[in-house]
Amino acid sequence: AQSVTQLGSHVSVSEGALVLLRCNYSSSVPPYLFWYVQYPNQGLQLLLKYTTGATLVKGINGFEAEFKKSETSFHLTKPSAHMSDAAEYFCAVNPSGNTPLVFGKGTRLSVIA
């Protein structure tokens, strides 16, 4: 069975500071990994994905994540936080398009001016 653990339900950073949102997964097969962002009362927007190939994945809005198989991690980072980054972030895993995503519990990012 697959599972996702997001460490920290709430992360607060100052504007311009580094953003680091942690995600660890367990999977019996090579996983596809995703990060989604959700703004209030909206659906999920894909930030980035890892399927195969390069382990450092760049996404939208300046976010990137690195797949580390040895650590079973897929942490999300952004060098400099912006006020508009304040939202809920979900890490997810699934083996194929025909299976449902397994989500972490989410991390709420607050950005302080």
Added chain:
Amino acid sequence: GAVVSQHPSWVICKSGTSVKIECRSLDFQATTMFWYRQFPKQSLMLMATSNEGSKATYEQGVEKDKFLINHASLTLSTLTVTSAHPEDSSFYICSAGDSRNQPQHFGDGTRLSIL
């Protein structure tokens, strides 16, 4: 890119009525669609997997007679909340995918409020 349209985005109705939510894949054929429910400040909870032309597979604890799912075509799945009650109030989100379509794409969600 692939787009999933969900309608309506917000619905308010009286207790006892039935509400239908539509999920459409706009530019690809979705052999599988998923329905999730999200409570405030919580993650998404999978309710059911909807396969075109066959019965939906419900997760444990989800009442299939309460949440009717129909996937009659490769581009449309519907979720009907029957005889809705206030405890059914929630944010419902659909996603669609096929064997080639990574990642799964999400609709914008439907906020259901039962008075």
